[in-house]
Amino acid sequence: MTSSTNDFNLQRKQLAAYLAAHQEIILNYWRMTCAPDEALQEGAHLSGEELAGLLPLLLTFFTRGIAGENQENELVDSLCQHQIHRWHYSYSLENLLTEFDNFYTGLDTEIQDFLKEYPQTRPGIIVLAYSQLRQLVKLVNASVVLPVDQLRQTRADGQVKILQAALDRLQQKNNQRVSQLHQVAHDMHNYLGIITTATSLLQKVITADDQAKYRDMISRNVNAATHRLNQLLTNAQAE
Structure with missing residues (x-):
């Protein structure tokens, strides 16, 4: 039993060491699979080294799990901070998923190569490898x-709120404009009513004092109507 356990532990460490030694091969596979993807190239605003900065951390987590070593909890925080940094550079979730899928494929390819090179590998090691991959x-x-998707949703919600606020302001301005037009129409109706009445009275036989009074009424209401229209034109030009 001890010999079997020792052999299992030896093989798991052997696989972990193999994958760690083939890190550059895995990264190069990832680079080659991402290079033909125009969407990844257009969406990446970081340099190649920064873009690949996350993958060695993932590989370390993976190989430590296979070797049975402690996996650092700080790695999760590093992952989150790294992706938040990339999110600020507008690296899309779709590109991110494609990138990880290419990385997983590279890992799977190296595991298969290991099994070809070491065909005596125990089935339990194979199960362990793919369990760690999961x-x-x-x-x-x-x-x-998930955090990146939540960030995107938060960003989308923020954009919706900004758009809604802009629409609300536009609606408020339209309501104010309609109210203003209603008030102008009401005032103009009053001015024209007074002007019409005064003009009609001037056509009758009246005293000189009454004529002066009605002419003054016409003049004041014409001036008031002109001023009101000028205000309306000024406000329209300001908008």
Whole structure:
């Protein structure tokens, strides 16, 4: 039993060491699979080294799990901070998922190459490797993909609120304009009513004092109507 356990532990460490030694191969595979993708190239605002900065951390987490070593809790925080940084550079969630998928494929390819090179590998090691790969995917989804998606949703909600606020301001301005036009129409109706009445009275036989009074009424209301219209034109030009 002890010999079997020792052999299992030896093989798991052997696989972990193999993957760690092939880190550059895995990263190069990732780079080559991402390079033809125009969407990834257009969406990436960071340099190639910064873009690949997250993957060695993921590989370390993965190989430590296979080797049975403690996996640093700080890694999760590093993942989140790294992706938040990239999110500020508008790296889309779709590109992020494609990038991780290419990385997982690179890991799977290296595991398959290891099994070809070491065909005597225990089935339990194979199960362990893919169990750790599932854990890695869960870690990335929980610590990176979900927070980034939430950030995007928060950003979208913020944009909706900004748009709604702009629409509310526009509606308020339109309401004010309609109210102003109603008031202008009401005032003009009053002015024209007085002018019409005074003009009609001037056509009758009246005293000189009454004529002067009615002419003054006409003059004052014409001036008031002119001033009101000028105000309306000034406000329209200001908008």
